[in-house]
Amino acid sequence: MFKNYIKLAFKVLAQRPFFTFISLFGISFTLMILIVLTAFLETELGAHQPLTQKDRLVFMNRVIMKQMTRDTIWQVDTTLEAGAPKYDSTFTLGEERQSWYSASTATYSFLDRYMRDIPGVEAYSFYSPDFSYDLFANGNKLSFKAIYADASFWAVYDFQFLAGRPFRADDVTAQAQVVVLTRKAARDYFGTDQGVIGKHLEMDGRQLEVIGLIGQPANSKYFVSAEAYLPLTLCPPAVLADTGFQGPFEAVFMGASPIARESIQQAIASRAANIPLPNPEEYNYLELMTATFAGRYAYGIFPVKDSPSDALRTFLLIGGGLLLLFILLPTLNLINLNVSRIMERSAEIGVRKAFGAHSGSILAQLVFENIVLTFIGGLIGLLLALGLLYLVNDAQVMGDTQLQFNARVFAWSVLICLLFGIISGLLPAWRMSQLHIANAIKQNPS
Amino acid sequence: MIHLQDITKVYQTKSIETTALNRINLQVEAGEFLSIMGPSGCGKSTLLNIMGLIDEPTAGHIALNGQQITAYNSRSMARFRNEQLGFIFQSFHLIGELSVLDNVELPLIYRKVSSKDRRKMAEAALEQVGLKNRMRHFPGQLSGGQKQRVAIARAIVGQPKVILADEPTGNLDSVMGNEIMNILLHLNQEQKATIVMVTHDETMARKTHRLVRLFDGSQVL
Numbered sequence: 001m002f003k004n005y006i007k008l009a010f011k012v013l014a015q016r017p018f019f020t021f022i023s024l025f026g027i028s029f030t031l032m033i034l035i036v037l038t039a040f041l042e043t044e045l046g047a048h049q050p051l052t053q054k055d056r057l058v059f060m061n062r063v064i065m066k067q068m069t070r071d072t073i074w075q076v077d078t079t080l081e082a083g084a085p086k087y088d089s090t091f092t093l094g095e096e097r098q099s100w101y102s103a104s105t106a107t108y109s110f111l112d113r114y115m116r117d118i119p120g121v122e123a124y125s126f127y128s129p130d131f132s133y134d135l136f137a138n139g140n141k142l143s144f145k146a147i148y149a150d151a152s153f154w155a156v157y158d159f160q161f162l163a164g165r166p167f168r169a170d171d172v173t174a175q176a177q178v179v180v181l182t183r184k185a186a187r188d189y190f191g192t193d194q195g196v197i198g199k200h201l202e203m204d205g206r207q208l209e210v211i212g213l214i215g216q217p218a219n220s221k222y223f224v225s226a227e228a229y230l231p232l233t234l235c236p237p238a239v240l241a242d243t244g245f246q247g248p249f250e251a252v253f254m255g256a257s258p259i260a261r262e263s264i265q266q267a268i269a270s271r272a273a274n275i276p277l278p279n280p281e282e283y284n285y286l287e288l289m290t291a292t293f294a295g296r297y298a299y300g301i302f303p304v305k306d307s308p309s310d311a312l313r314t315f316l317l318i319g320g321g322l323l324l325l326f327i328l329l330p331t332l333n334l335i336n337l338n339v340s341r342i343m344e345r346s347a348e349i350g351v352r353k354a355f356g357a358h359s360g361s362i363l364a365q366l367v368f369e370n371i372v373l374t375f376i377g378g379l380i381g382l383l384l385a386l387g388l389l390y391l392v393n394d395a396q397v398m399g400d401t402q403l404q405f406n407a408r409v410f411a412w413s414v415l416i417c418l419l420f421g422i423i424s425g426l427l428p429a430w431r432m433s434q435l436h437i438a439n440a441i442k443q444n445p446s
Numbered sequence: 447m448i449h450l451q452d453i454t455k456v457y458q459t460k461s462i463e464t465t466a467l468n469r470i471n472l473q474v475e476a477g478e479f480l481s482i483m484g485p486s487g488c489g490k491s492t493l494l495n496i497m498g499l500i501d502e503p504t505a506g507h508i509a510l511n512g513q514q515i516t517a518y519n520s521r522s523m524a525r526f527r528n529e530q531l532g533f534i535f536q537s538f539h540l541i542g543e544l545s546v547l548d549n550v551e552l553p554l555i556y557r558k559v560s561s562k563d564r565r566k567m568a569e570a571a572l573e574q575v576g577l578k579n580r581m582r583h584f585p586g587q588l589s590g591g592q593k594q595r596v597a598i599a600r601a602i603v604g605q606p607k608v609i610l611a612d613e614p615t616g617n618l619d620s621v622m623g624n625e626i627m628n629i630l631l632h633l634n635q636e637q638k639a640t641i642v643m644v645t646h647d648e649t650m651a652r653k654t655h656r657l658v659r660l661f662d663g664s665q666v667l
Contacts, residue, residue: 351539354533355528356524358520438495438500
């Protein structure tokens with residue numbers, strides 16, 4: 001039966017070339033955009049180095065301090081008793097409200113004191129992604145972002161080492177003057193990425209030995225993206241010595257599984273409740289903002305209410321809405337085209353039903369035909385998308401971030417084609433499947 | 447075989463009510479070749495469509511092979527049409543995008559028949575109407591008479607109990623018309639097919655076993 005459907009689908013398409021061209025143009029253009037969008041989301045949110053364990057990670061990158069106060073309302077009643085005034089006073093406490101607010105990443109000291117030994121954590125790292133330095137190489141000024149990290153940074157984030165090694169715990173303890181560079185940074189500084197291990201680089205007044213060379217992480221993930229990675233003990237001493245709560249460091253915790261994230265977040269929240277505040281007159285309430293990878297990404301776009309989970313909801317709602325709108329418009333257009341195309345075939349549908357096709361088989365046939373059309377459009381869209389991705393990557397429209405097209409994007413593309421085909425074919429097919437046989441046969445005799 | 451009792455069909459719009467069929471009672475026996483005649487608009491095709499379960503009466507009862515059709519749901523009716531009925535239309539109604547062979551196979555697609563058997567059965571049906579040599583052609587490459595022969599092959603391929611023909615010679619010249627009529631007579635005489643045919647042609651109608659005349663929706667003979 002499907003062989004017959006395929007045969008008919010191709011013949012119907014070939015018989016109406018103008019309609020086929022209009023349909024394919026709409027489908028392929030829409031699917032091209034959707035495939036590029038999928039590639040973008042895959043690049044941004046997919047499990048790629050150094051974030052292959054992203055679904056096991058919990059970030060703590062915001063120490064929020066507040067002064068919460070309640071207004072006291074006094075009521076004084078004055079009465080005259082035996083010629084003398086008498087006072088009676090009562091007071092009520094108002095709603096708790098926020099007077100002062102301060103939010104920032106943490107100091108190393110804070111993390112060191114309060115964020116170790118969180119239950120359910122398999123590995124964790126404290127690091128600061130907030131430093132940048134100007135360097136000079138071959139008469140050129142370069143600006144390098146630097147991340148100061150502990151040795152477990154390399155255990156949590158699995159960077160691809162092209163050469164050399166990461167710094168180890170003993171390097172950190174010994175304040176070894178070492179650095180891990182990205183390939184691009186090595187090219188910029190040394191003019192090559194070959195044989196740079198063991199060479200020295202001058203940064204922040206230090207001569208740093210290059211011990212490792214890594215691939216470039218997507219620069220949209222600023223918390224792992226830098227040109228240079230150094231042991232945190234090389235961080236400016238004043239920063240390390242700061243015993244306050246807010247500084248340039250953040251923490252990442254890796255659970256045994258994605259499910260463990262929730263208990264880690266709860267453990268951090270309950271720990272926050274027991275941390276004594278240094279100056280309660282100024283701030284009397286402490287909150288530690290934790291986020292999953294997706295939550296953190298969404299919070300970067302919609303920083304709402306110090307809540308990555310709310311930000312993720314907003315992101316999904318707005319992103320989903322826009323995506324729906326983007327899919328809906330061409331789908332409605334295609335539905336319209338399909339209705340007029342299929343109506344021309346009402347006599348055929350009538351004949352099929354007269355010879356024993358029930359509504360379900362007519363529905364299946366027409367949806368199937370539409371899926372064939374969508375897949376042809378999808379194939380064209382795929383080729384266009386590959387061309388567009390090449391151009392976007394080649395022109396470095398997104399900086400160093402290279403949009404990826406892989407098996408997962410391909411699988412999503414197939415799924416999108418299938419959904420697009422079903423949705424745009426279902427309504428016209430359903431209408432046709434409900435046609436009154438005798439009336440349908442009277443039309444368009446062949 | 448076909449028993450129509452008090453069949454009435456009324457077409458209703460907001461302002462007009464048209465009675466297409468008025469209390470028709472008709473019995474068609476197995477192996478019978480019946481023709482229905484009458485002026486245009488008298489309800490011949492409507493009656494044939496109701497017999498073929500592709501239109502519903504406003505009132506009345508239909509029994510096919512002793513079974514009341516009112517008890518059938520749409521899926522059962524589709525199966526019944528597929529297994530028991532074959533249709534021949536005045537305008538042929540072949541699917542232009544499919545080859546002659548594929549057109550003839552159409553009723554078998556909706557049965558559990560392997561593609562190999564489908565092909566065999568379709569070839570046999572085409573052989574009966576003398577068009578096996580044209581099975582790779584498309585309807586657009588055939589004459590009117592050839593198209594109607596393909597339509598007959600499609601109607602008989604599933605070996606239905608009843609063939610319903612709506613003016614099968616109406617779009618053909620007399621030579622072609624006679625050719626088609628001879629095929630139908632042959633099917634009736636040799637294969638004992640029950641045939642109900644709507645026609646305007648008195649000569650064709652006289653070749654059948656029985657003639658029913660309609661006038662303004664009522665049976666007059």
